[in-house]
Amino acid sequence: MGNEHTEYSGEIDVPVEAIRIVDPSVLAKLPQGTIITSVAAHGASFWTRTAKLDAFLNDRPKEYFLKTSHGDRGKGMMSGEFTSMSLMYEANPDLVPKPIAWGTYTTIPDVHFFLCNFHNMTDDLPDLHSFPAMLAKLHRNGSSPNGSFGFPVKTYHGQTPIDHGWSDTWEEYFKRTTTVLLRLEQESQGLNKELLDMADPFLNKVIPRLLRPLETGGRSIKPCLIHGDLWYGNATMDGDSELPIIFDAACFYAHNEYDLGVWRATWNKIGKPYITRYHKHFPISPPEEDHDDRNALYATRVGILDSILYKGNSGYREKLIIEMKKLVEKFPGGYEGAS
Template structure:
């Protein structure tokens, strides 16, 4: 949150302190400035402009993808070790999420077919073109868990706010994998407005496929977070089946 606030101060509450409890060393706290918020969805244009500024103005300190420490979505870590290749980092990131999911819910026989196809065919098909044939993508600071409940609108300034991040330097479009699941409230108008500030990456014809691949990453991690919810496992398998049918 400190890194996000440094890039776009008006877009995130100012962090004040963090640490562990003296009497409970495995209990942690995070303190930031109080911002009273409206419960309605943030203004489309202001929100899209703020997110575009976060992605475009941020600079990876190493010039590559990753983060200087593991970041967590819920109570589970995600893979953020520095990597020169977005395809390679995303592959490791998704594999860690899948390992969490299998640990939480057990192995499914469909994985024998789907997992090799996703990692061996789908990911290279959709992500390798981003960094080949003279193309490249910038490592952008992403929020990393930007669903509607991690955003709001400041009552006093009417400015949009984002919080509860698990950020790292990634392909900027990775952010929108979290906007694909059914629970999302960021409609097409948010995405369309964002792309008036930031163009879709080339090859543009793979755009929908890339976002569906990124959706698989988020749905896999969410399924791991809720071991008793079998519907989330089926949602993840459905994502895999769809991607394999289209790209493998």
């Protein structure tokens, strides 16, 4: 995410042939009688290869979007994205491309794919007025199947796997998964004593202080389906429908406000005006006075994920240390020390 994305120097391990052919497994997922007329590289990705498929069905033109990946990690990425996009489409079909299938190639070893309808996307930011309302609708309609926080399959932040599992409370889910992410950050960027020293108060003071009040004192929150990685590169406008559209989801059932955490980042072109507009459609969770600090907490977790993802980029870790320190110093007494 952010402008630093341009500094990523990793290589895409998907064979380029994956987007030069139409594998029989892909064709089998399309309606019977579909005739593919062209396959062309389309879009940009650090982790996958993507293409647009032009086709005809019953003499009518059709367009599809194909994303390909490689290896066991790539298989998990395609599975997680298909599950995420399918659930989001059910919750608000006006906001996401219709997913069609995911699967594995038969002609190229260990290549996997995700297939959905193609949309003519612009380079514009999503509309400030309609997008927050549509996102709020997604959050309201996407209900956890078991009333718990988590997700049934592993999803990926870029190439970083997130094994969600299920938790009865938001605090427990957030602490459990963030503990794993902090360990992965150390493995990715190397040991850092300052971060290690902050981990315990962050996990055992800051998180309880800001999340436990959401579900105590007669208050409660509903696990909502969220996108999970809603930076400006994953949200734009549909040039044909002129409606906002989001994609590249890494969903889970969470506190709805988590999706707004990445909007706090100064580099994110979707910023605080969108947060203000969103809460006209989905009110701030009580206690309202904790809202900004919760947003900072959620943004910090995104910072952990980015530091994991961009190995060797010290800028992400430096930002993470600054933001974690602010929260640790602000809430030294934890939940018990709240006034």
